[in-house]
Amino acid sequence: MKVLIVGGGGREHALAWAAAKSPRVEKLYCAPGNAGISSVAECVPIGPMEFDRLVAFAKEKKIDLTIVGMDDPLVGGIVDVFEAEGLRVFGPRKNAAILEGSKAFSKDLMQKYGIPTAEYTTVTSPEEAYAFLRTASYPTVLKADGLALGKGVLICENEEQARAGVREIMEDRKFGDSGNRMVIEQFMTGREISVLSFVDGKTIRPMASAMDHKRAKDGDEGLNTGGMGNFSPSPFYTEEVDAFCRKYIYQPTVDAMAAEGRPFTGVIFFGLMLTPDGPKVLEYNARFGDPEAQVVLPRMKNDLIDVVEACVDGRLDEVELEFGDDACLCVVLASDGYPLSYEKGFPITGLETFEGKDDEFVFHAGTAFNEKGEIVTSGGRVLAVTAVADTLQEARAKAYAATERVHFANKYMRHDIGHAIDEV
Numbered sequence: 001m002k003v004l005i006v007g008g009g010g011r012e013h014a015l016a017w018a019a020a021k022s023p024r025v026e027k028l029y030c031a032p033g034n035a036g037i038s039s040v041a042e043c044v045p046i047g048p049m050e051f052d053r054l055v056a057f058a059k060e061k062k063i064d065l066t067i068v069g070m071d072d073p074l075v076g077g078i079v080d081v082f083e084a085e086g087l088r089v090f091g092p093r094k095n096a097a098i099l100e101g102s103k104a105f106s107k108d109l110m111q112k113y114g115i116p117t118a119e120y121t122t123v124t125s126p127e128e129a130y131a132f133l134r135t136a137s138y139p140t141v142l143k144a145d146g147l148a149l150g151k152g153v154l155i156c157e158n159e160e161q162a163r164a165g166v167r168e169i170m171e172d173r174k175f176g177d178s179g180n181r182m183v184i185e186q187f188m189t190g191r192e193i194s195v196l197s198f199v200d201g202k203t204i205r206p207m208a209s210a211m212d213h214k215r216a217k218d219g220d221e222g223l224n225t226g227g228m229g230n231f232s233p234s235p236f237y238t239e240e241v242d243a244f245c246r247k248y249i250y251q252p253t254v255d256a257m258a259a260e261g262r263p264f265t266g267v268i269f270f271g272l273m274l275t276p277d278g279p280k281v282l283e284y285n286a287r288f289g290d291p292e293a294q295v296v297l298p299r300m301k302n303d304l305i306d307v308v309e310a311c312v313d314g315r316l317d318e319v320e321l322e323f324g325d326d327a328c329l330c331v332v333l334a335s336d337g338y339p340l341s342y343e344k345g346f347p348i349t350g351l352e353t354f355e356g357k358d359d360e361f362v363f364h365a366g367t368a369f370n371e372k373g374e375i376v377t378s379g380g381r382v383l384a385v386t387a388v389a390d391t392l393q394e395a396r397a398k399a400y401a402a403t404e405r406v407h408f409a410n411k412y413m414r415h416d417i418g419h420a421i422d423e424v
């Protein structure tokens, strides 16, 4: 079959890599893709929000299945557009992608259906926000309602910081319309865990757990980023936690969306906090995580295409997911200065040292070819150097050793990805 993947980051490279392993895939395309993705798929220069061009391409090439990796096109309704044209596509429709597209929607859903999460209020004007903040308890969390490249969440230690946050989100409109509304949420303490799950509208199959490192600097300091490294599984995601989440969070979320007339098909990413009062939902995303996909997919034994098709066809109940007893860890190599400003266009060397390996991968996030045909840096997050091993400790040692084989000017990484492994 012919498969198209929409997106061009590290997550889409991991998806393309997994799809290319399927014996059922005879031709793989990725729009727009990147330099690394071009080693497993034909990249086509169409942007993820160019729905009409993507539809035309899918029709021209007789694409059998399109997999949408990114949040923006999903929240923008790409699945509805493809379905209206009779094209098979994997991802939530617009009315279900709102689970990620609106923080206020997701909080109201959780409150209505008794899904554990932090106390919150939604405000629609700066005045309302300032009034609420006068009597709030601190720290408190401000969340821009809409998509904000993972940067619309501010943890504020006191009222002064929170007022500055309101100015940034609602008055200066740093995240545009995403700041029309804002959720103000009680701060939760505990360990954060990411659980991605396949969903077909009624059945949910959680994948292996993972743990992100969102801050830019060692010691979980610095600005929030899309994710500087990840590992799977999380040693803190015990059988007890899993059982609780399945009963009180995962299935109830799927049932709630169906009950609201918004059946969810695709991937729900549960951002969880293991609080002293039990697991609670920190956030939902309507897609694979990045770089969660880079550490979860290498551990999955199922054929990705089989699982995706079962979701699209509404027969996920027939599928059991299988994950290895192994562990996987990735370290993001970024451009120094990320997530603020950084230079790009620097040639990358050492990528060939990963060729032919089945336990060390380099997933490309921000790479491109220059006019000389060299692979160069083209984004903030550049590569995810990923290793699979028997244990998390070994995967970490292997991944960090592998980062030494890759060179580019301005290379920046955290040196403590997986530090929580030592705290078990």
Ligand code: GLY
Pocket (backbone or CB within 6 Å): 150, 212, 226, 227, 285, 288, 289, 290, 291, 292
């Ligand atoms: N790594 C977090 C995310 O994909 O949103």
